[in-house]
Amino acid sequence: MLDFSTFAEFSRTNCIGICAFLVPANLLTTLLTVILAILGRSSHQIWRSVSLASIFATFMIYHVYTWFMIGVVMLPTYILLALAITCLLTNFVSVILHKRYFCHQNISQNA
Incomplete structure (x- = not known):
């Protein structure tokens, strides 16, 4: 059985390494x-x-x-949260706009 507290402790212990990987990964995959x-x-x-x-x-x-969860409410936590939410929204807006633009373009070309 998975224990969330173990994963949370691992996440907090290795914060620098996790953020050093996740921030560029989020930005590059969204780009x-x-x-x-x-x-x-x-x-x-x-x-x-x-x-x-x-x-x-x-x-x-x-x-x-x-x-x-442990009560750390600082500027970096909000910045990282905003980055993650912005990347999620950007990805899904890109999909919606791609569908809207290229589906309409293909329909008008076929007609």
Whole structure:
């Protein structure tokens, strides 16, 4: 059985390493999603990028939550939380806009 307190302790103990990986990973995968959407790549490629970016953003939210659990309320926790939420929203907005723009473009070309 998984014990959340063990994962929370691991997350707080290795905070620098986790943040050093998750911050660039969030930014790069979100940038990749936006670039794929702008270039008009297939929905499959975009959803693959969104899935990976969402995993990183979710891990960042859980990591910040472990700090909130013990009462650490500082500027870096809010910045990391805002970064994760912004990356999640950017990814899903990219998917919606890609669908809206390229589906309408394909329909008008077929008509």
